[in-house]
Amino acid sequence: MKVTKETVNYVANLSRLTFTDEEAEKMAGQMDHILRYMEQLNKLDTTDVTPMEHVKPISNVFRDDLVVPSYDRSELLKNAPNQENGAFKVPKIVE
């Protein structure tokens, strides 16, 4: 599969990013290169290989349902670029 500029722009839109034509062109080439590299895996015969659901061979890691006091709000908001009345503030969402 050849990655085109359109693919780059489609994925960029899903991630709320915008690129110049030049950037998109450059990234299409890079992404295409990465995918081609990965495609080597398709040459292997995986008929008898069970699909891997997780990298580690462990399951059932749970915790008990016990409340611990939540985090200090001012600490949580410290890295927020913008805040108001204890809330995170983001650019206006238009419905």
Next chain:
Amino acid sequence: MKYEVVMGLEIHIELATNTKIFCTCTTAFGGEVNTHCCPICTGMPGTLPVMNRKVVDFAIKAGLATNCTIANFSKMDRKNYFYPDLPKAYQVSQFDLPICEKGYIDIEVNGQTKRIGITRIHMEEDAGKLIHDEGGTGSLIDYNRCGVPLIEIVSEPDLRSAEEAKIYVEKIRSIMQYIGISDCKMQEGSLRADVNLSVRPMGQVAFGTRTEMKNLNSFKSILRAALHEEKRQIKEIENGNIIVQETRRWDDDLGKSFSMRSKEEAHDYRYFPAPDLVPIKVSDEEIISFKNSLPELPQARINRYINDYKLPEYDAKILTNSKDIADFFEEAIKYDVPPKKVSNYIMGNVRKLMNINNDEVPPFTGEQLAMVIKLVSKGTISSNMASKVIGFMYEDPKNPLLIVKEKNLGAMNDEGALIKIIDEVISQNQQSVDDYQQGKKKAIGFLVGQVMKQTKGKANPQTVNKMLVEKINNLK
């Protein structure tokens, strides 16, 4: 042309756990903005989620209660989308290996049983709340609800009317309340439904194009939104237009739906396995033990009420509709009173008072109701007075015998006093006495009423009737 509506529902149910799905923050409703949050549920880089054991237990119970197959192997996935109600830019959900699949529930539609398929039930996290400040320069976000555990119950497109959809949601709600995994408070958003709806000419096999209406959070809005959308689609088709597959927003105040054809619609979730959460394995032994731990479900209770207590099906269904009421009923009949009598009082007096006061349960116990019924059967109070006693008991849940004494509601068992009143009534209502003697048997009713009025309802109407008839016949 006649059309048929085809609907499938996705019901989101907030689980009644103490903590969120992946962190130890409380799930309590409300709270100051962003005070039920931590680095995990606000999606800070480098944090690691750990699954709440109870979420898995509850999801399995939900699946077993809706006749699903429980997966021995299940995993969590990331559903990617950019919207600020999700701080991580993905929602942790389940994609190809949900915890429950292929179930069903039976609903009653116009006296007929209809089976509605459940495609799947999966676990996921809730999103935060956006506060759109009017005229402000931005949108504010409260992440208190972010990470609250949900299950999503997806039905097959088996529903054929708005009414069926409503009955289905009611049944799901009742089942989830019975097994105690959610309070299902719709006004607090603990149960929300997405309605997928299409129409097709009657007899056509292929489905029409569907639309989706999200986050309906009352029975009324589910019913109205579905009816409105059905009409809108039929009208579009009859006008020669085609239905566009889209998400529509239902405005309950305006009673209309609106297209949401915005950029947000360009969804491509690019699911992939959640790398920070390990798979979930459930053994057959565990599934069996969950099955054995399930409480009795509504249908089983209905059958038991009909078979063991000889209640009419109608009574059994009404009593079991709410688990609280069914429990109340069973508490009352422990005290050796006829089940049908208890049922009558609950369906009549008690339910009426609960509706007026907007209560889910009466303020007094089943034992207290049983005491009232016994007071009637012993003749301490007349059946007329029982409703009064129940009314007083609803205001102030005291021992009914105490209420009878305090309010002087005891039956008139003093025959001498009753004879006196009867004599008075006869002498003051000669016309009615004459009417009765001339064969107008109905006239006796008026006289009984007069006596009951004089005794303030405390006499037994049957006794009064008998005494009056004897008296008048002796006058001849």
